[in-house]
Every structure is written in C-alpha cells, then in structure tokens.
Amino acid sequence: MSLIPTSEIIRKAKMRGAQRIALQAPEGLKRRLPDLAEELRREGFSVLISGDPCYGACDTAVDALEWADLLIHLGHTPLGDDPRILFEPVCMETEIPPLDRLISLLKGPAIGLISTVQHAPSLPRLADELRKHGFHPVIAAPSPRTPLPGQVLGCTYAAAREAGADELVYFGTGLFHPIGSAIATGRRVITLDPFTGDAGVVETERLLRRRFAVIEKARSADRFGIIVSQKSGQERMRLAEALAALHPRAGIVLLREVSGDQLINLGFPCYVNTACPRLALDDQIRFPVPVLSPPEFEILCGRRKWDDYVIDEIVA
Numbered sequence: 618m619s620l621i622p623t624s625e626i627i628r629k630a631k632m633r634g635a636q637r638i639a640l641q642a643p644e645g646l647k648r649r650l651p652d653l654a655e656e657l658r659r660e661g662f663s664v665l666i667s668g669d670p671c672y673g674a675c676d677t678a679v680d681a682l683e684w685a686d687l688l689i690h691l692g693h694t695p696l697g698d699d700p701r702i703l704f705e706p707v708c709m710e711t712e713i714p715p716l717d718r719l720i721s722l723l724k725g726p727a728i729g730l731i732s733t734v735q736h737a738p739s740l741p742r743l744a745d746e747l748r749k750h751g752f753h754p755v756i757a758a759p760s761p762r763t764p765l766p767g768q769v770l771g772c773t774y775a776a777a778r779e780a781g782a783d784e785l786v787y788f789g790t791g792l793f794h795p796i797g798s799a800i801a802t803g804r805r806v807i808t809l810d811p812f813t814g815d816a817g818v819v820e821t822e823r824l825l826r827r828r829f830a831v832i833e834k835a836r837s838a839d840r841f842g843i844i845v846s847q848k849s850g851q852e853r854m855r856l857a858e859a860l861a862a863l864h865p866r867a868g869i870v871l872l873r874e875v876s877g878d879q880l881i882n883l884g885f886p887c888y889v890n891t892a893c894p895r896l897a898l899d900d901q902i903r904f905p906v907p908v909l910s911p912p913e914f915e916i917l918c919g920r921r922k923w924d925d926y927v928i929d930e931i932v933a
C-alpha cells in the first residue's frame with residue numbers, strides 16, 4: 618500500500634506560507650489527488666489539480682504556478698531546486714519477502730542493491746537480511762538525479778554503476794530498470810519481486826536485438842528529426858545540436874509530448890530522441906517510424922561501433 622504523507626504535506630505547506638496549492642502526480646497516484654485536495658481545503662488552502670500526464674520529476678507542472686504559490690509534486694524524488702515546488706516521494710510499506718529463490722541465484726558474496734523510488738527505502742532492511750546469509754551487500758550513495766541511496770531511474774543508473782559489485786539485485790517490479798542497469802553496467806542483474814519473493818536473472822539480448830533491428834531499419838531514412846523536450850528535466854539542446862551536426866539532413870524538433878501522431882504529422886522517416894531515454898527503448902512499439910537513442914544515432918552515422926553500445930542516460 619503506498620502512503621501519501623498527508624499530515625506531513627500539510628505541515629510543510631503551512632511552513633512555506635502557501636495559500637494556493639497545485640497538486641501533481643503520476644498516473645498511478647492521480648486518483649488519490651481528489652481526497653488529498655479535500656483535506657488541504659479543510660485546512661484552509663485553495664487547491665487545484667494538474668490533470669496532464671506526468672511521468673517523472675523531470676516534468677513539473679510549472680504552468681500551474683501562474684495560479685498557485687506552491688506546486689506539490691507527488692511520487693518522485695526531487696529534481697532541480699525551484700523553491701516553489703515541494704516534491705513528496707510516495708514509498709511503499711514493503712516487507713522483505715522470502716529470499717530462498719534469490720539466494721539460489723546469487724553468486725556473491727559482494728552484491729549491489731538497487732531499486733526505484735517506491736522500494737529504495739527498504740534496501741537497508743534487505744541488506745540486513747542478506748548479511749544474515751553471508752552476503753556483503755552494497756548500497757550506492759545518492760547521485761544528483763537520484764537522491765535516495767541505491768535509487769535508479771530510467772534515465773540514470775549511477776547507483777548500479779557505483780555499487781561496485783559484479784552482481785546486482787534489483788528490488789522492485791517491472792523489467793525496464795533492471796535491463797537498463799544490466800546494459801549500463803555490463804553486470805549480472807537479478808530481480809527480486811518485493812511482493813512475491815520471485816527472482817530471476819535479467820537477460821538483455823532480446824532488447825539489444827530489437828534495437829539493432831531498429832538501427833538497421835533507420836538506415837533507409839534520408840532525413841532525421843532530432844527531438845528536444847521542452848520539459849525542464851529532459852531538455853538536452855546541446856546534445857541535440859551535437860547530434861544534428863553528425864548528418865547533413867538532420868533537423869531539431871521541439872516537442873512537449875512525443876506521440877505517434879505527432880511523429881507522423883512532422884513527416885520525418887526517422888527520429889532521434891534526446892527527451893526521456895525510456896521513450897526510444899520502451900515505447901518504440903507506439904511509434905510509426907524508427908526512434909533512435911543518441912548513441913544509436915552515433916552508430917548509424919558511423920561514429921560509434923555496435924560493440925560499444927551504451928544506454929542513453931541524462932547526466933544531471
């Protein structure tokens with residue numbers, strides 16, 4: 618069960634002297650916003666809810682600050698230092714599940730522990746349990762984009778890299794972050810489901826084969842749209858300019874939301890994505906034409922070898 622720290626939010630909003638509050642949350646938490654808004658109104662605040670899609674702390678509803686004096690962004694750890702934004706990560710109450718299946722897969726004894734914002738606060742308890750079984754768990758220190766120890770994002774795998782062990786355990790659900798961690802580090806990654814205790818070794822081959830095929834398909838394109846995001850935490854104009862310089866028929870396109878319809882309407886036969894790195898890798902199926910990551914475009918332009926494939930990350 619995820620916990621929205623309502624009294625903590627009210628306390629912080631009062632401390633900041635806020636009167637008008639805008640609330641923003643990712644899709645999985647949006648349905649909780651009407652209740653939170655009511656609680657805040659009972660405390661005397663005026664409240665509005667930002668209803669637009671929100672995927673990360675890189676995407677804050679700054680427009681709402683034309684009305685509000687405080688934006689409360691739920692579900693993600695802080696990014697940037699705008700004093701008008703209060704980030705409230707929402708963590709899960711996670712019991713450490715049975716570890717038999719995980720332990721049967723570990724080589725050890727040194728293991729790096731990584732997770733996303735929801736479960737990263739549970740990593741020290743997981744480490745305690747693993748120590749009881751003779752392992753030496755390491756949880757990397759925070760990075761500027763990932764302020765929780767051991768935290769990874771779809772755009773930053775610093776904690777996986779810094780853990781300094783040959784083997785990583787990803788405590789969480791879903792496969793994107795563990796696959797990203799495995800490609801980013803070249804290390805063996807084992808997933809541990811916090812709810813079931815199910816564990817498995819991550820394989821990267823399928824994703825890499827798919828990406829190789831997308832690059833090959835992109836070779837027939839005669840023009841390239843280099844996508845630059847207008848979201849504050851995703852904007853990489855300098856990278857886009859460097860990429861555009863690699864091909865005489867590459868042009869920069871500013872976009873707020875990247876959708877299949879927009880890509881069709883713009884008419885490029887291939888795009889290079891400098892916005893959220895997840896878009897090219899996770900969402901290709903939604904796109905009508907190849908969408909390459911920056912390192913993939915370097916491969917296509919002959920500036921990087923396939924053997925030097927790296928996952929795209931945003932350096933804060």
Ligand code: SF4
Pocket residue numbers: 672673674675676770771772773850851892893894895931
């Ligand atoms: S850039 Fe993408 S992966 Fe990174 S925080 Fe934003 S939505 Fe998440």
